Amino acid sequence: AKITYHHADGNVDSLDAEAGMTLMMTAVLNGVDGIIGECGGQAICATCHVYVRDEYLDGLPAISAAEEEMLETTASPRDPARSRLGCQLTAGDHFDDIEVDLPDEQD
């Protein structure tokens, strides 16, 4: 799977992600700025907030109650259609290739 992270300043990181790895973990393990993942993927910190590009929204899992609650607390504004927690999106299970925009702020 390939994950492309578009930074707020226009820079782009494009990474290969192993099946089973989340969008958050792939960023953290590869030192991608703009995703913190403070809670380690438990959906209790909202520092892995991303805006999924429109063409990749189809096929993503429904937002769980825990994710919904966290999306109400993001540092940068939530986009009703595109905001997700990167720790809840798993390569292989939920997407093959995906592109996301990173918010200005995560905390």
Ligand code: FES
């Ligand atoms: Fe904490 Fe995703 S890493 S909510």
